Amino acid sequence: xxxxxxxxxxxxxxxSRKRGAGPQLFLKPARERSLRRLHPWVFSGAIxxxxxxxxxxxTVCVRAADGTFLAWAAxxxxxxxxxxxxxxxxxxxxxxxxxxxxxxAAIARRQxxxxxxxxxxLVHAESDALPGVVADRYGDTLVVQLTSAGAERWRNVxxxxxxxxxxxxxxxxRSDGDVRALEGLASRVGMLNGEGSxxxxxKPDVIEIRENGIRYLVDIGAGQKTGFFLDQRDNRASVAxxxxxxxxxxxxxxxxxxxxxxxxxxxxxxxxxxSSAPALTLARRNVALNALDTARSHWxxxxxxxxxxxxxxxxxxxxxxxxxxxxxxxxxRDAERAARGYKDINLNALKLLRPGGYLATFSCSSGVSxxxxxxxxxxxxxxxGASCAIEQRFHAAADxxxxxxxxxxxxxKGLLLRKR
Numbered sequence: 001x002x003x004x005x006x007x008x009x010x011x012x013x014x015x016s017r018k019r020g021a022g023p024q025l026f027l028k029p030a031r032e033r034s035l036r037r038l039h040p041w042v043f044s045g046a047i048x049x050x051x052x053x054x055x056x057x058x059t060v061c062v063r064a065a066d067g068t069f070l071a072w073a074a075x076x077x078x079x080x081x082x083x084x085x086x087x088x089x090x091x092x093x094x095x096x097x098x099x100x101x102x103x104x105a106a107i108a109r110r111q112x113x114x115x116x117x118x119x120x121x122l123v124h125a126e127s128d129a130l131p132g133v134v135a136d137r138y139g140d141t142l143v144v145q146l147t148s149a150g151a152e153r154w155r156n157v158x159x160x161x162x163x164x165x166x167x168x169x170x171x172x173x174r175s176d177g178d179v180r181a182l183e184g185l186a187s188r189v190g191m192l193n194g195e196g197s198x199x200x201x202x203k204p205d206v207i208e209i210r211e212n213g214i215r216y217l218v219d220i221g222a223g224q225k226t227g228f229f230l231d232q233r234d235n236r237a238s239v240a241x242x243x244x245x246x247x248x249x250x251x252x253x254x255x256x257x258x259x260x261x262x263x264x265x266x267x268x269x270x271x272x273x274x275s276s277a278p279a280l281t282l283a284r285r286n287v288a289l290n291a292l293d294t295a296r297s298h299w300x301x302x303x304x305x306x307x308x309x310x311x312x313x314x315x316x317x318x319x320x321x322x323x324x325x326x327x328x329x330x331x332x333r334d335a336e337r338a339a340r341g342y343k344d345i346n347l348n349a350l351k352l353l354r355p356g357g358y359l360a361t362f363s364c365s366s367g368v369s370x371x372x373x374x375x376x377x378x379x380x381x382x383x384x385g386a387s388c389a390i391e392q393r394f395h396a397a398a399d400x401x402x403x404x405x406x407x408x409x410x411x412x413k414g415l416l417l418r419k420r
Contacts, residue, residue, distance in 0.1 A: 022061060023052035025075065025083060029065040035085070038405040040126050042073060042083035050075075056184060057153025059086065059094050074131065074150020078184025084131035084148055096157045102129050103161035113398045119209035119218075121230050121399040122166060127409050128401075132183075135162050136226040138207045138218050142168035143226040144192065147179040159192055172204055174226050178330060189221070206282070208289075212237050214260050215289050217282055224279075224326070229257060231396035231412050232324070235360070238392065238416070239322060240265030242358055246319035249273070249311075249352065251304045251345065256283030258322045258360075263292045267320070271298045273307055305341075308348035319357045321349045327411075329367030338365050339376050346380035353386070353419045362394060362414035370413040377415060392416035 027035075031046040042062060054060050054075040062071045062083060069090045073083035086094040106128040114120045122142070123135040132148020142162060146152055152175075163171055176187040191204065206217045211233055220227035239258055243265035250258045253272035262270050274280055280299050287297050300307065304325070323345055329338030346361055353359055363373045370393075381388050394414030396402075402409040 023050060023054035023058065023075070025050050025054075025060045025062045025073070026067075027062070027064055027070070032064040032068075032070055035062065035070045035088070038088055040073075040085035040129075040131055040406060041081045041408075042071075042085070044080050044082040047082055057149040057151075059150075074148060074153060076149035076183050079149070079182050084126075084150055086129070086131070086150065094154075096154075099130070099154055099157050100161045103133075103158065104165045106130065107165045109401075110399050117211075119211055119216075119228065119230060120397075123162070124400050124409070126406050127403050130158070132179075133158055134226070135166070136228075136230055137166060137168060138209050138220060138227065140168055141170045141172060141204065141207055141220065142166050143172050143174055143220050145177065145226060146173070146175045146188075147177055147183065147185075149183045149185065152183075152185055170204070172220055174220065212240070212261070212264075214264055216255070216257070216260070216286055217289060218255075219278075219282060222278070223282075224254065229254070229324075231364075231400045232257060232362075233397040235362075235394045235414060236261040238394070239320070239360055242320055242360075243267040246357075247271075249318040249321045249349075251308070251321070251323050251349070252325045253283060253322075254279050254324075256286045258324060259283060259297065260286055260290060260292065262320070262322075263287070263296060264290070267296065269296045269298065271300065271318075273300045273302055273304055275301065275303055277301055305344060305348075308345060308352065312348060312351055317352055317354045317357075319354055321353055321357070321359050323349055323359070323361040325362070325364075327365050328363070329365035332367040334365075335367045335372065338363075338368055339372070342368070342373065342376045343380045343383075346377050347384050350381055350384040350386040350388070350417075350419065355419055357419050358391075359388070359417040359419065360394070360414065361417065362412065364412050366408050366411040369407075370410065373413055374415065377417070381417070387420040388417040389420065390415055391418050 026048045027046050028048045058075050060075045062073050071085045072087045072094055073085045075083050106123045110122050118139050121136050123133050125134055132151035134145040136143045171192040173188050173192050176189050204221050206219050209216050218227040236257055240261040243262040246267055248262045248267045248270040250272045253259050253274045259270050259272045328341045329335050396412040
């Protein structure tokens with residue numbers, strides 16, 4: 001049948017069918033490439049307009065400039081990452097069932113790769129298609145971080161899903177990172193109640209965990225991140241294998257993860273340095289907990305940057321040095337400043353390293369790529385007059401997966417250098 005002059009030709013595709021359904025986030029022309037490659041972030045500079053109303057954490061339909069569907073995402077009006085993708089399938093609109101299924105799938109994956117480990121990451125944010133959701137298991141306690149507007153919007157569903165799928169008796173929230181502030185969200189720290197919504201003001205006890213045959217005490221209430229650096233599990237084992245008979249310097253030692261690994265591996269001595277007195281106190285408790293020889297453990301509360309120079313002036317040298325500093329560059333905008341810090345500590349550490357000795361050096365800054373980090377360390381070696389060979393590249397453990405389409409997830413990188 002022919003159409004009359006007043007009839008409109010039907011618009012085609014799912015995009016047109018959904019035009020009136022909920023808030024729509026339209027991108028500027030030619031700004032959809034990253035989403036088509038399944039990268040889960042939409043930056044504010046890529047956005048042309050928002051049609052309809054959307055509050056913090058609300059689900060929006062992200063569309064190309066021509067109206068083509070791209071993704072369902074959580075809207076965050078306060079952040080430069082204006083939207084974080086829940087799904088790239090138009091048929092998979094976010095709801096309670098989808099989030100519950102993703103939490104269950106993430107935990108099932110960990111069980112397949114980690115076995116009966118009692119301390120591990122169960123959910124790793126974007127890498128588990130749950131942006132802004134981190135959950136770390138310490139024995140029967142689960143520590144939860146919700147750092148995005150979308151995660152906060154669905155907090156009750158996410159928390160109860162974690163409780164059910166993990167089987168943990170206690171859930172503690174540590175939603176107090178810088179990323180949460182960038183999302184315009186207030187900090188939340190405390191025990192989670194039975195409904196998974198309110199936070200009870202209660203400081204938990206220090207928790208004991210096991211890793212590679214070593215016992216650690218973890219302060220989930222006041223420690224860094226969720227209390228312990230679970231991502232360094234495999235790297236601590238690598239250091240233990242190198243430590244026998246060596247004099248070790250562990251910088252930014254925190255609660256002694258690498259210190260205990262080196263001692264358990266047979267190190268002759270370990271000098272551990274950190275600026276935090278509470279961290280050093282817990283580190284000493286960890287040594288005693290494992291009945292390790294306290295005479296081989298030496299602790300210094302100091303700024304690592306200045307202390308490395310002090311050691312140089314004293315003429316001290318070591319067989320194995322570990323540099324595991326905190327995050328210097330949260331974003332790529334901080335990379336230049338961070339590069340100066342990384343170069344400084346690596347330069348001075350290499351000067352303290354004996355010929356034939358090893359430097360295990362790390363960066364957990366997402367704003368510093370693995371390639372840039374290697375260039376920084378290479379520059380430090382050149383300035384120190386040290387010829388070094390890369391003997392191993394360090395990464396996060398298997399419970400911290402990295403998606404190919406989301407390279408920002410590879411925040412932890414490291415090098416094992418042998419000085420010639």
